[in-house]
Amino acid sequence: MTDSHPVLELRGVSKSFGAVQALYQVDFRVAAGEVMALVGDNGAGKSTLIKCIAGIHPADQGEIVFEGKPVSVHGPKDASRLGIEIVYQDLALADNLDVVQNMFLGREELDGLRRLDEVDMEKRASKTLSDLSVTTIRSVRQTVAGLSGGQRQSVAVAKAVMWNSKLVILDEPTAALGVAQTRQVLDLVKRLGQQGLGVVLVTHNMHDVFEVADRITVLRLGQNVAEFATKDVTPAKVVEAITAGALSKVPGLSEEVLA
Amino acid sequence: MSSIAPAETPGAVARDRVTVGDAVRGWWQGVRGGDLGSLPIFIGLIIIAIVFQSQNSNFLTSGNFVNLIVQASAYMTIGMGLVFVLLLGEIDLSVGFVSGVAGVMTALLLLDDGNAIGAIPAIIIAVAAGAAIGTLHGLLITKIGIPSFVVTLAGLLAWQGVVLLLIGDRGTVTLSNPTVIGFANDFLPTATAWIVLLACVGIYAATQISGRMSRAKANLPTEPIVLILLRVGALLLVGAIVVAVANDDRGIPYVFLVLAVLYLFWTFVLNRMKFGRYVYAVGGNTEAARRAGVNVDRIKIAVFAICSAMAALGGIILASRLRSVDTGAGGGQILLYSIAAPVIGGTSLFGGRGHIKSAVLGALVIASIDNGLGLLGLSSGTKFVITGLVLLLAVSVDSLSRRRQANTGRA
Numbered sequence: 250m251t252d253s254h255p256v257l258e259l260r261g262v263s264k265s266f267g268a269v270q271a272l273y274q275v276d277f278r279v280a281a282g283e284v285m286a287l288v289g290d291n292g293a294g295k296s297t298l299i300k301c302i303a304g305i306h307p308a309d310q311g312e313i314v315f316e317g318k319p320v321s322v323h324g325p326k327d328a329s330r331l332g333i334e335i336v337y338q339d340l341a342l343a344d345n346l347d348v349v350q351n352m353f354l355g356r357e358e359l360d361g362l363r364r365l366d367e368v369d370m371e372k373r374a375s376k377t378l379s380d381l382s383v384t385t386i387r388s389v390r391q392t393v394a395g396l397s398g399g400q401r402q403s404v405a406v407a408k409a410v411m412w413n414s415k416l417v418i419l420d421e422p423t424a425a426l427g428v429a430q431t432r433q434v435l436d437l438v439k440r441l442g443q444q445g446l447g448v449v450l451v452t453h454n455m456h457d458v459f460e461v462a463d464r465i466t467v468l469r470l471g472q473n474v475a476e477f478a479t480k481d482v483t484p485a486k487v488v489e490a491i492t493a494g495a496l497s498k499v500p501g502l503s504e505e506v507l508a
Numbered sequence: 509m510s511s512i513a514p515a516e517t518p519g520a521v522a523r524d525r526v527t528v529g530d531a532v533r534g535w536w537q538g539v540r541g542g543d544l545g546s547l548p549i550f551i552g553l554i555i556i557a558i559v560f561q562s563q564n565s566n567f568l569t570s571g572n573f574v575n576l577i578v579q580a581s582a583y584m585t586i587g588m589g590l591v592f593v594l595l596l597g598e599i600d601l602s603v604g605f606v607s608g609v610a611g612v613m614t615a616l617l618l619l620d621d622g623n624a625i626g627a628i629p630a631i632i633i634a635v636a637a638g639a640a641i642g643t644l645h646g647l648l649i650t651k652i653g654i655p656s657f658v659v660t661l662a663g664l665l666a667w668q669g670v671v672l673l674l675i676g677d678r679g680t681v682t683l684s685n686p687t688v689i690g691f692a693n694d695f696l697p698t699a700t701a702w703i704v705l706l707a708c709v710g711i712y713a714a715t716q717i718s719g720r721m722s723r724a725k726a727n728l729p730t731e732p733i734v735l736i737l738l739r740v741g742a743l744l745l746v747g748a749i750v751v752a753v754a755n756d757d758r759g760i761p762y763v764f765l766v767l768a769v770l771y772l773f774w775t776f777v778l779n780r781m782k783f784g785r786y787v788y789a790v791g792g793n794t795e796a797a798r799r800a801g802v803n804v805d806r807i808k809i810a811v812f813a814i815c816s817a818m819a820a821l822g823g824i825i826l827a828s829r830l831r832s833v834d835t836g837a838g839g840g841q842i843l844l845y846s847i848a849a850p851v852i853g854g855t856s857l858f859g860g861r862g863h864i865k866s867a868v869l870g871a872l873v874i875a876s877i878d879n880g881l882g883l884l885g886l887s888s889g890t891k892f893v894i895t896g897l898v899l900l901l902a903v904s905v906d907s908l909s910r911r912r913q914a915n916t917g918r919a
Contacts (some may be wrong), residue, residue, distance in 0.1 A: 326801065341799050343792035345860035346785075354789055355800030357782050364780045368726045375728075 254317065256281045256447040257302070257333070257416050262311030264297055271297040272471045274497070275311070279416060279447040284438060286458040286479075287451045289468035290491055295451050298468065299418050303328045303335050316415070334409035335418040340401055344394040348386060349374040351393055352408040377411045378403070381440055385433065399430025406437055416447040423457055435461050455484045469494045528734050544909045548902070549853060549869045553876065560880035567880055570757035577754070578692050580875030581763045582607070582826040582842070587849035587867030588774055589818025592811040594850055595778075595791045597859025598649070598656040602663030603846055606641050606816045607823030608671040608838020610634040614824050615681040615833045616674060618688060627687035631824055638820025639813045641667070646809030656812075664843070671837050680834040683827055691766065692829035695759030704765065705747045713740045763825055767868070770818075775864045787811060791859035822846070841892075845874050848895070852902040856910075873898065 259277040263270070272294045279285045289295050300306040302313065304322035312319055315331050322328050328335070342351045349367070352374045360366040374389050383403045386396070393401060402422055409417050419438065423431040438461045441448050450462060458465060459479060467475040467490040474494025477487065539547065560567040586603050593600045617630035641663070648659045675681065683689055696704070716736045723730045754760045778784035786807050789797040798804050826842070827833050851857060852873050853866025877898060881891045 325799065337799075339795075341793070341796040343789045343796050343860070345788060345792035350785065350789075351796075354785075354796065355802055357785060359782070365782065365785060368722050368728060371728055372726050 254281065255279060255314075256316055258314040259298075259302070259308075260312040260314065262298070262301055262308045262313070264301055264306060264308050264310075270471055272301065272308070275468070275471070275473045277466055277473060279449055281415065281447050282442055282445045283463045284442040284448040284450055284461050286462035286465045287449055287468065288453070288455075288458060288465060288487065288491060292470075293468040293491075294471040295468055296420070297471075299335060299420065299449070299451060302333060302418065329412065329414075332413060332415035333418070334412065334414040334416070336402075336405045336409050336420060336422065338421045338424060340405040342393045342401060342405060345392060347392050348378075348389040348396075348404055351404060352377070352411060354408075356412070373411065374407070377407050380444075381407055381410070381437060383407060383437065397430060398426050399433040402426065402430070402434045403437055406434075406441070410441065410444075410446065414446065416449070417441055418449040418451065420451045421453070422450070423452070423454060431457070455487065458487070459484060467491055467494055470496060472496055528732050531731065531735055543913060544854075544905070546854065546865070546869060548905045549873065552873055552898075552902075553869075556873065556876045556880065560876070560883065564880070564883045566883055570753045572879065572883070573753050574695075574757045574759075574761065576872075576875055576879050577764055578761055578829055579879055580871045581692065581761075581767055582822045582829070583845050583849050583871035583874060584767055584868050585770065585825055586819045586822035586842070586846035587853075587871050588770060588864055589815035589822075590847060591774075591850045591855055591862055591864055591867050592778075592787060593656070593815045594855045594857060595787050595859060595862050596808060596811055597791050597857075598808070598811075599847075599857075600645070600656065600660045600663075600812065600815050600819075601843065601847075602641075602645065602660040602667055603815065603819040603822075604840075604843030605664055605667035605671055605838040606638055606819040607826060607842060608833075609641070609667050609674070609823070610638050610820030611823035611827035611833045611837050612671055612674045612681065613637055614688060615683050615827055618683065618685040619681060620684055624685075627685045630685075631688070634824060635817050635820045638823075639817040641820075642813035642816025643809055645816065646812035649812065650805040650808050668838065672835055675833070675835050675837075680832055682832045688824065688828050689831055690828075691763045691825055692761060693831070694762050695754075696762065696765065698755045698759060701751045701755060701760040704760075705744075705751050708768065709740060709744045709747060712743055716740065763828070766825070770821075771864055771868060778864060783807070783810070788860060791861075793860075819846075845871075845878075845895075848899045849874055852899060854902075854906060856906070870902075873902075 255278040257277075257279045259275060262272055262275045262277070264272040275294070275298060277287075277298065287295050287298065297306060301308045302322065304324045304327050307321075307323060313322060314320070315333070320327075320331060322331070322333075325335075343354065346354065349371050353370045358366040358370050358373075360369075371389060378386060378389065381403070386400055386403070393404065396404065406417070406419065406422070422434050422438070426434060435457060438448060438450060442461075442463070450457070452458060462479050465475075465477045465479055465482065465487055466473060467477075467487065469491060474496065475487075475490040477490075538545075557568060566572055586607060590600060590603060611634075613634045614630050617633060618624050618627065645656070645659050645663060648654050649656050713736075716739065720730050720733070720736060751760060754764075778787065786797060786802045789800070789802060790804055790807050794804055797807075822842075823838060827837070849870035850862060850867040851870065853863075853868070853870030855862025855866040874895060877895055878891060881894060
């Protein structure tokens with residue numbers, strides 16, 4: 250499974266903000282049907298990397314290859330056209346709208362008279378949720394305000410996968426959740442992989458990583474310092490890579506100092 | 509109780525419930541959990557009716573009922589436009605004098621000085637001027653980034669100035685155009701009023717039933733047919749009482765027809781069109797809407813344009829009722845009553861929550877109090893104090909029920 254054709258591959262991606270080198274020569278790949286954990290300390294460049302993929306901060310250098318073809322992503326719309334969806338930590342749900350309305354926000358379906366096609370949208374939303382085995386939501390016509398954190402995360406994920414997406418990036422999906430809700434969301438992440446999507450899980454939480462990830466990429470100071478298959482590695486080793494992984498270059502330091 | 513519940517939330521009740529009993533139970537649970545809907549308004553209107561009727565037996569006469577509709581109509585119209593602005597979590601303080609500008613423009617365009625144009629072109633020009641004013645407000649708010657409070661506060665001053673400049677040294681401009689005066693002062697023939705009512709109820713029933721049928725075809729949960737029949741029956745009953753009472757006096761004023769059309773149109777826009785969905789989304793979570801690809805600035809500008817255009821229409825209705833405009837056009841309590849109407853009706857000042865019907869029901873409450881206190885011969889001072897207290901009461905009920913909703917997880 251892990252050796253299959255990558256759905257997304259980054260080759261030598263660099264990004265700097267003024268004098269700050271946020272990413273340096275990062276290689277990164279995710280295969281279809283694989284859950285790739287992206288771990289690293291604060292400031293390691295995880296968010297910058299996903300923003301490069303999303304086209305929010307286009308990379309300065311390097312190549313993004315999607316399904317075998319080099320692509321240029323200039324904005325969130327390009328990304329979603331390719332089939333890349335990102336679920337941000339704050340979820341971007343409108344509390345006052347119901348589940349269906351949130352899932353279709355910005356991509357509403359209209360009927361022949363240019364009215365909102367509520368029947369069709371409700372049907373598709375319900376189907377997506379049941380395909381993902383999300384059973385905790387009582388009614389898809391409930392407003393999001395009344396949902397628990399785990400349910401909201403499920404809605405945000407379902408919203409992301411509804412559009413034939415091929416790669417879903419989840420930014421700290423369990424950060425604000427309790428034990429039972431974390432369970433729900435991790436199960437959901439596993440199912441996404443089983444359904445053949447590429448999944449990138451950005452997280453701090455080693456437990457989550459070892460629970461669901463097939464492979465682990467470690468970023469440190471903007472560089473890819475290690476890539477592991479989860480089954481071949483211990484949490485201690487991953488933590489070591491996060492805190493002390495070997496760098497090829499330290500921004501601002503010359504090579505001699507490193508050596 | 510059960511007949512009030514379905515009538516006040518058409519289309520939203522119990523989508524996934526099966527029996528009438530379940531629907532009623534669900535509604536009652538909602539009320540206990542703080543989801544009051546329009547219930548406080550109906551109770552308030554009943555209390556108002558009882559109190560004023562006990563003090564002055566003229567309050568519940570058919571003649572006074574017709575007066576009440578006409579008095580409330582301008583606040584309803586301006587309030588409907590404000591619902592959009594409030595849904596965004598913004599405010600428009602200029603609606604009073606924008607309505608004044610439109611009223612004066614209409615009167616001047618129709619002035620019998622040899623250059624008068626037709627009533628319809630005059631109204632279109634005045635409403636278009638309103639829309640242009642709103643677009644200007646919207647551009648200042650979105651493109652320069654001035655808070656709507658400040659932009660429309662400046663508008664409040666500036667458009668009052670424009671009213672004075674337009675009137676010049678005339679003092680008062682009398683309206684003589686029969687079409688424009690007819691809005692608030694002419695009445696539908698008895699038979700026509702009944703036909704219009706039956707047509708409205710028929711259209712409502714047809715949309716409800718066809719909506720239910722397409723849900724059933726798609727295997728989605730449907731509400732019991734009895735509930736639809738109850739709602740249609742309730743609408744027919746209330747409509748029939750209104751028409752019968754009004755026909756007992758002068759009849760249904762034409763302005764009532766205008767209000768009905770506006771109500772249906774804007775409700776459709778808010779509930780069934782993309783634009784309406786985006787207004788709710790921007791008011792609920794601007795950032796989420798932006799990330800979903802909604803052009804937030806365009807929505808805001810359109811909303812301020814709608815609000816000012818509706819204010820302009822309200823100004824024309826007001827001018828029609830008074831048969832003239834003067835230097836005070838758009839002043840007085842127009843602004844505050846128009847903002848209070850949707851708020852009393854349950855539209856949140858914090859954005860994201862509200863309906864067109866809140867403006868209609870709230871304006872009815874305000875006009876009833878105004879009208880009733882007038883019948884009792886109380887001074888303006890007393891009127892304002894009481895209206896202020898009612899506004900406070902309405903917002904308190906809203907805040908308390910919201911807190912209860914948050915506590916019971918309904919929010």
